[in-house]
Amino acid sequence: MNIRPTLLLAGLLLAGGAGADEAPAAEDLYLKAMQSIADGRQADASEILARMVAQGPRHAGEWLDLALIQCALGHDAEAEALFRDIETRFMPPQGIRDIIAQQRAAGCYRWRALSQWGVSAARGHDSNVNQGASVPSYTDANGLPIELLPEYRPHADRYSVLTGDFLRDLSADGDLGFVQLHLRQYDRMSAYNSYSAFAGAEHPWRLARWRLRSSALVGMLSLGGRLYQEQAQVQLRASPPLALPAGLELSLLASLSYTSYKTLSNFDAGTAELRGMLGYHDEHSQAQLALGLQSDRGAALRPGGDRAGWSARLYGRRLLGGQLQGELDWTLQRWRGERAYSPGVLELARRQSNQVLRATLVYPLRRDHALHLEWRAVRNGENIEIFRYHGQQVQLSWHWSGL
Numbered sequence: 001m002n003i004r005p006t007l008l009l010a011g012l013l014l015a016g017g018a019g020a021d022e023a024p025a026a027e028d029l030y031l032k033a034m035q036s037i038a039d040g041r042q043a044d045a046s047e048i049l050a051r052m053v054a055q056g057p058r059h060a061g062e063w064l065d066l067a068l069i070q071c072a073l074g075h076d077a078e079a080e081a082l083f084r085d086i087e088t089r090f091m092p093p094q095g096i097r098d099i100i101a102q103q104r105a106a107g108c109y110r111w112r113a114l115s116q117w118g119v120s121a122a123r124g125h126d127s128n129v130n131q132g133a134s135v136p137s138y139t140d141a142n143g144l145p146i147e148l149l150p151e152y153r154p155h156a157d158r159y160s161v162l163t164g165d166f167l168r169d170l171s172a173d174g175d176l177g178f179v180q181l182h183l184r185q186y187d188r189m190s191a192y193n194s195y196s197a198f199a200g201a202e203h204p205w206r207l208a209r210w211r212l213r214s215s216a217l218v219g220m221l222s223l224g225g226r227l228y229q230e231q232a233q234v235q236l237r238a239s240p241p242l243a244l245p246a247g248l249e250l251s252l253l254a255s256l257s258y259t260s261y262k263t264l265s266n267f268d269a270g271t272a273e274l275r276g277m278l279g280y281h282d283e284h285s286q287a288q289l290a291l292g293l294q295s296d297r298g299a300a301l302r303p304g305g306d307r308a309g310w311s312a313r314l315y316g317r318r319l320l321g322g323q324l325q326g327e328l329d330w331t332l333q334r335w336r337g338e339r340a341y342s343p344g345v346l347e348l349a350r351r352q353s354n355q356v357l358r359a360t361l362v363y364p365l366r367r368d369h370a371l372h373l374e375w376r377a378v379r380n381g382e383n384i385e386i387f388r389y390h391g392q393q394v395q396l397s398w399h400w401s402g403l
Contacts, residue, residue: 030065037072042111042172044206045073060090064099071108074172079108115168118401120372122161128154128391129189131380138386148386157186161397174204180219191224198231209241226263233257249279253292269298275311285318296335304337304350320361327360341384351383372397 029052036045049069052062067082083100086092092100132154137147165180182196200217214236221229235255242250253275261267275292296307313331320326337350360374376393 030069033065033069037069041174041204041206042073045069049073060086060092060096063090064092064096067100068103071103074109074111076108079103111172113169114403115166116401116403117164117166118399119164120162120397120399122163122372122395122397123158124161124374124393124395124397125156125158126186126391126393127156128378128389129157129159129186129192130155131389131391133386134388134390135385138384152386154389154391155189157189159184159186161185161395170201176202178202193225194221194223194228196221200233207238211239211241213237223263228261228263230260230262231257247280247282249281251277251279253277266299266301266303269296269302271296285316287314287316289314294335304341305339307335307337307350309333309335309352323364325362325364327358327362329356329358329360331356346384348384350387352387353381355379355381368401370399372399 029048033045033048033052036042036048049066052066052069063082063086067079067086070082071079083104086096086100130151133148133152134154135148136153137145162183163181165178167176167178169175170177178200180196180198182194184194186192196219198217198219200215202213202215204211204213206212214234216232216234218230218232220227220231223229233255234257235253237251237253239249239251244250253273255273255275256270257273258270259268271294273292273294275290277288277290279288280286290311290313292311294307294309294311296309298306311331311333313329315327315329317325317327333352333354335350335352337352339349340347341350356376356378358374358376360372362370362372364370372395374393374395374397376395377390378392379390380388382388
């Protein structure tokens with residue numbers, strides 16, 4: 001049952017039912033409770049309801065406010081008791097009687113955990129599976145040229161991908177839980193086959209007029225059949241109460257993550273990030289610009305020491321014509337190491353610059369099925385020659401989603 005239209009209608013009917021000196025305060029609490037219910041913040045609505053009860057209803061309109069909020073929170077007995085009081089103690093107009101009758105016929109809200117899932121299967125080609133160096137040799141600290149072994153040069157291969165994700169409500173207050181799985185298998189280069197699994201939860205809340213969403217996740221990545229990496233992250237996203245033009249949204253994101261490498265020594269690291277995001281959306285398109293600062297603290301013996309960096313992202317999605325949609329996504333990540341990467345061998349402090357450009361065409365087959373054709377280009381330009389690489393991927397995937 002959609003409770004919001006009934007609440008809006010009641011608000012219009014009640015606007016003229018109270019005295020001019022009583023309406024603003026009561027309406028303010030009523031509208032706040034209604035917005036909390038519409039946003040899925042049942043706990044906030046319950047707190048506002050308690051304040052309204054403490055003040056005590058002064059007329060039939062405020063009694064109806066309380067009854068509708070109780071019903072929207074799923075409190076059947078409390079709502080029915082208030083409906084009966086309104087009918088017996090007051091002489092409400094026919095419009096309010098109709099609302100009460102409609103609400104009784106529809107029944108009060110019953111929270112039900114909703115879920116959403118998606119699976120996809122893809123086939124693609126990668127021109128540089130192993131992130132092989134763009135140069136055939138490098139010069140060591142003594143000025144001697146060293147030829148790279150064939151396994152460190154770029155190798156191309158075809159691959160298959162299978163992914164799945166599941167999202168479910170955890171509470172009536174908007175808490176969410178999610179699981180994500182990803183499996184990639186190459187035709188020939190099995191040493192780079194990978195499997196990843198992540199699970200986490202999100203919790204929405206408010207601080208004054210700020211809207212916030214906190215989340216935490218844990219996950220693992222296997223490479224070539226061996227556990228390669230374990231990860232953990234906590235994140236807070238905040239939207240300030242700014243009066244922006246229609247379609248615009250500004251938010252700030254802060255996160256802390258930790259990565260543990262199971263097959264490499266001295267590479268474990270913790271990363272802190274602060275990012276600002278400006279988004280826009282309308283009926284046919286959406287876009288987002290993001291800028292972030294990062295600090296990456298590693299083990300004492302990690303090559304290159306700690307790092308500091310910044311990132312940028314520009315994303316756009318638009319309806320191109322008919323049902324065909326297009327996406328364009330560009331990201332840039334830069335890191336600056338604090339000391340020489342490998343004294344005696346590579347005396348330079350590492351300066352990393354990684355760019356990824358992705359273009360995708362999305363064609364919906366049905367409401368829950370779609371085909372994605374994706375092209376991706378990666379260019380990793382660095383001051384240390386053997387770490388420079390570039391590659392391209394082309395992938396066709398089928399996506400199926402449901403509730």
